[in-house]
Amino acid sequence: MSNTNTRLTFADYLETSDDERFELLNGDLILSPSPKEIHQYTSSMLHLKIGTHARKCNLGKVYFSPFDVVLSDTDAVQPDLLFVSNVRADKNTHDNVRGAPDLVVEILSPTTADRDRTIKLDMYTTHGVKEYWMVDPDSRTVIVLLRGESRFEVSGIYGEDQILCSPTLEESASR
Numbered sequence: 001m002s003n004t005n006t007r008l009t010f011a012d013y014l015e016t017s018d019d020e021r022f023e024l025l026n027g028d029l030i031l032s033p034s035p036k037e038i039h040q041y042t043s044s045m046l047h048l049k050i051g052t053h054a055r056k057c058n059l060g061k062v063y064f065s066p067f068d069v070v071l072s073d074t075d076a077v078q079p080d081l082l083f084v085s086n087v088r089a090d091k092n093t094h095d096n097v098r099g100a101p102d103l104v105v106e107i108l109s110p111t112t113a114d115r116d117r118t119i120k121l122d123m124y125t126t127h128g129v130k131e132y133w134m135v136d137p138d139s140r141t142v143i144v145l146l147r148g149e150s151r152f153e154v155s156g157i158y159g160e161d162q163i164l165c166s167p168t169l170e171e172s173a174s175r
Helices: 037-056 086-091 113-117 119-127 167-173
Strands: 021-025 028-032 060-064 069-072 075-077 081-085 103-107 131-136 141-147 152-159
Touching: 021 119, 037 060, 037 081, 037 103, 037 167, 060 086, 069 119, 075 119, 081 086, 081 167, 113 119, 119 141, 119 152, 141 167
Parallel strands: 103 131
Antiparallel strands: 021 028, 021 075, 060 081, 069 075, 081 103, 131 141, 141 152
């Protein structure tokens, strides 16, 4: 949608239609198609589990897409799920999250998996996301990545019958 010579900004992004789902990645406006049933079901189950845990332990807030996360003037994403701890609560605004959430969850789909594994992974690293989950509904796995010194490192790969450990949610609970 954008001219390859022009980097769009968050102000340009705000001019897009509310009827369509866009993300702004490195100044390029990307249209995301409507998620399929398995994606929506996976998202709802994760939101239920993470949200219940966060609320019960008073850790922070959990949001689900579509909800903007403004990482910079040329980067605005809508992760499938995100968690903002009480420590980072100042990032929450009425309209969006301004800055890096503690935890971001992307559910891989045929149209978004490449971006989730590359562009968004780099973006989340650059902007300070602490933990990133890539959920693959086809293989029924979740890759949990933790931000190290300069990049994300695999903390664990979990199948559907395993108990997933989130260092970020555990850390928030111990405060």
